[in-house]
Amino acid sequence: MPRPSPTTTAARRGRPGYDQEAVLRRAIDLFNRRGYDGTSVGDLARELGLTKSAIYHHFPSKAHLLQAALDEALDALTAVIDTAARAEQGGGTAYERLEEAVRGSVVVLVEHLPAVTLLLRVRGNSEAEQEALRRRRRIDAALAGLVRAAAQEGALRTDIPPDLAARLLFGMVNSLVEWYRPEGRYDAAAIAEAVTTLAFDGLAPRGE
Amino acid sequence: MPRPSPTTTAARRGRPGYDQEAVLRRAIDLFNRRGYDGTSVGDLARELGLTKSAIYHHFPSKAHLLQAALDEALDALTAVIDTAARAEQGGGTAYERLEEAVRGSVVVLVEHLPAVTLLLRVRGNSEAEQEALRRRRRIDAALAGLVRAAAQEGALRTDIPPDLAARLLFGMVNSLVEWYRPEGRYDAAAIAEAVTTLAFDGLAPRGE
DNA sequence: CCTACCGATCGGTAGG
DNA sequence: CCTACCGATCGGTAGG
Numbered sequence: 001m002p003r004p005s006p007t008t009t010a011a012r013r014g015r016p017g018y019d020q021e022a023v024l025r026r027a028i029d030l031f032n033r034r035g036y037d038g039t040s041v042g043d044l045a046r047e048l049g050l051t052k053s054a055i056y057h058h059f060p061s062k063a064h065l066l067q068a069a070l071d072e073a074l075d076a077l078t079a080v081i082d083t084a085a086r087a088e089q090g091g092g093t094a095y096e097r098l099e100e101a102v103r104g105s106v107v108v109l110v111e112h113l114p115a116v117t118l119l120l121r122v123r124g125n126s127e128a129e130q131e132a133l134r135r136r137r138r139i140d141a142a143l144a145g146l147v148r149a150a151a152q153e154g155a156l157r158t159d160i161p162p163d164l165a166a167r168l169l170f171g172m173v174n175s176l177v178e179w180y181r182p183e184g185r186y187d188a189a190a191i192a193e194a195v196t197t198l199a200f201d202g203l204a205p206r207g208e
Numbered sequence: 209m210p211r212p213s214p215t216t217t218a219a220r221r222g223r224p225g226y227d228q229e230a231v232l233r234r235a236i237d238l239f240n241r242r243g244y245d246g247t248s249v250g251d252l253a254r255e256l257g258l259t260k261s262a263i264y265h266h267f268p269s270k271a272h273l274l275q276a277a278l279d280e281a282l283d284a285l286t287a288v289i290d291t292a293a294r295a296e297q298g299g300g301t302a303y304e305r306l307e308e309a310v311r312g313s314v315v316v317l318v319e320h321l322p323a324v325t326l327l328l329r330v331r332g333n334s335e336a337e338q339e340a341l342r343r344r345r346r347i348d349a350a351l352a353g354l355v356r357a358a359a360q361e362g363a364l365r366t367d368i369p370p371d372l373a374a375r376l377l378f379g380m381v382n383s384l385v386e387w388y389r390p391e392g393r394y395d396a397a398a399i400a401e402a403v404t405t406l407a408f409d410g411l412a413p414r415g416e
Numbered sequence: 417c418c419t420a421c422c423g424a425t426c427g428g429t430a431g432g
Numbered sequence: 433c434c435t436a437c438c439g440a441t442c443g444g445t446a447g448g
Contacts, residue, residue, distance in 0.1 A: 018436085034333055038245035041427060053429075054437050062427065121329070125242055157413045160402045164394060167387050168380055168406055175379025186372060194368045198376055202410030205365045249447060260448080262417050270447065 018048060023058045027065045028114040036066055036118075037125070063128055066118070070132040073119040074139070076112050080104035081142040094149035095156075101146055102199065103192040105173050110180060110188035117177040143170055169199050231256065231266045235273045236322040244274060244326075245333070271336055274326070278340040281327040282347070284320050288312035289350040302357035303364075309354055310407065311400040313381050318388060318396035325385040351378055377407050 026047055030039045041062050045052045059065050083104060084097045109116050124130045144166035151162040160168075173195060180191065234255055238247045249270050253260045267273050291312060292305045317324050332338045352374035359370040368376075381403060388399065 033331065035243055035245050035331060037243050038333055040425075042425080050436095051438060052427085053439085056428070057436060060428095123241065123243060123246075125246055154413075156411050157405075157409075160405060160411070164399075164402050165406065165411055168383070168403060169411070171383025171386060172376050172380035174386075175376070175383050178379060178382075179375055191372075194372050195376060197365075197368060198373065198410070199406070200410050200412045201365075202406070202408050203364050203368070203373055203377070204408045205362075248445085250445090259418060261419085264448070265417065268448095 018050070018058070020058045023048065023055065024065060024068055025114070028069045028118055031066065031069070032114055032117050032121075035121075063126060067128050069115045069118050070122065070128070073108075073112055073115040074132060074135045076108045077105070077116070077139050078135070080108055081139055081146075084142070084146060093155065094146060094153050098146040098150045099196055099200070101143060102169065102173060102196050105143075105170065106176065106192040106195055107188050109173065109176050110182075110191065113177060113180060113182070120174055120177055140166075140170065172199065228266045231263065232273060232276055233322070236277045236326055239274070239277070240322055240325050240329075243329075271334060275336050277323045277326050278330065278336070281316075281320055281323040282340060282343045284316045285313070285324070285347050286343070288316055289347055292350070292354060301363065302354060302361050306354040306358045307404055307408070309351060310377065310381060310404050313351075313378065314384065314400040314403055315396050317381065317384050318390075318399065321385060321388060321390070328382055328385055348374075348378065380407065 023044075027039075027044050030044055030047060033039075034043070041052050041055050045055050048055075059068075080101055084101045087097050087100065088094075119132060119136065122129045122132050122136075124133050144163055147156070147166040147169065148162045150156050151158075151165075156162065156165065176191065180186075186194075231252075235247075235252050238252055238255060241247075242251070249260050249263050253263050256263075267276075288309055292309045295305050295308065296302075327340065327344065330337045330340050330344075332341050352371055355364070355374040355377065356370045358364050359366075359373075364370065364373065384399065388394075394402075
């Protein structure tokens with residue numbers, strides 16, 4: 001009896017298939033395109049050319065895929081506010097820390113666009129989603145604190161309440177996930193510049 | 209055999225149950241809380257204290273419930289840009305029409321909050337959703353046109369491209385659905401004022 | 417507005 | 433012994 005094929009007898013460890021990270025990237029893409037509830041593990045398997053069981057080799061459950069995606073986004077955003085908190089020790093104004101946090105947020109949104117997009121759409125349908133919402137609220141609260149501090153410094157106009165200003169400002173930042181595409185006209189730095197200019201100086205020309 | 213109960217034998221026309229509008233309101237609420245795909249017709253029935261079949265008495269399908277909600281939001285937003293288009297005939301600057309469109313959008317978002325929230329989360333998972341996305345893109349294009357016209361008038365700063373400014377501006381407006389609640393601290397007029405001030409004049413105090 | 421169902425598909429797991 | 437994966441099927445639930 002002949003051997004099946006010389007190449008299949010070569011010694012090697014494992015198959016040259018997908019690793020955990022590649023499966024996660026595709027899962028996040030699908031979750032964003034069709035929604036988490038609207039995506040079945042079978043859909044993801046078909047997309048990758050695998051069986052459902054192969055997915056479960058990489059992740060113990062569909063919820064773990066979501067968890068990994070949300071953690072990626074939350075960890076990156078947490079790093080932004082941690083940087084601002086550390087900058088508070090090193091002197092400098094609250095206004096400067098706020099502007100830096102806005103820029104940092106834009107960069108995180110662009111660099112982790114799929115994961116952050118998923119995070120911003122989470123509604124709390126499961127315990128994992130509710131925990132993600134709690135972490136997100138803590139981040140939002142820290143950003144609002146930066147706006148309040150800048151207002152107390154006298155660096156912001158007084159006719160918009162700081163908490164309202166914070167919501168509008170980071171609402172504008174977060175709205176990037178609705179249209180930003182890496183292959184598009186603008187890069188992260190250009191967008192961060194436009195956002196900070198619009199937010200702090202406004203669309204109207206100065207000195208009119 | 210005794211009759212079940214005297215009150216159930218009383219003659220009357222129809223039941224004092226829910227009408228189409230009431231079923232739609234609850235459906236929109238549920239769709240927003242758990243997502244359209246995450247909400248079953250059975251969930252909606254339970255919420256209303258009815259059976260699934262009772263829902264199908266009011267609407268021929270789950271998709272028709274979604275359609276009615278999206279039409280409500282799209283019709284209201286279309287009215288805003290139609291008003292701006294009519295104002296173009298009657299003189300006045302593009303800048304004034306843009307500011308009016310921003311205010312009008314905020315008012316529509318606040319008055320039709322649940323329906324607009326649903327619209328802004330549509331991903332195109334069905335033909336009805338894709339048609340809604342097409343209508344929404346036409347509205348966004350009209351709003352971007354207003355920004356371009358204001359820029360050509362010289363009413364906007366030149367260091368932010370008009371299409372980018374339009375995305376950021378209406379991204380900020382649309383982000384209202386993430387936090388605005390009717391019972392909250394601010395009413396529609398106050399929010400519209402804050403949005404237009406921030407967008408056109410910026411957060412920094414003037415004359416520094 | 418209900419009871420009784422349908423075709424299909426869900427997330428997840430078995431042995432190999 | 434490991435990594436990566438298959439064919440088949442589990443008990444339940446979806447929209448209609």
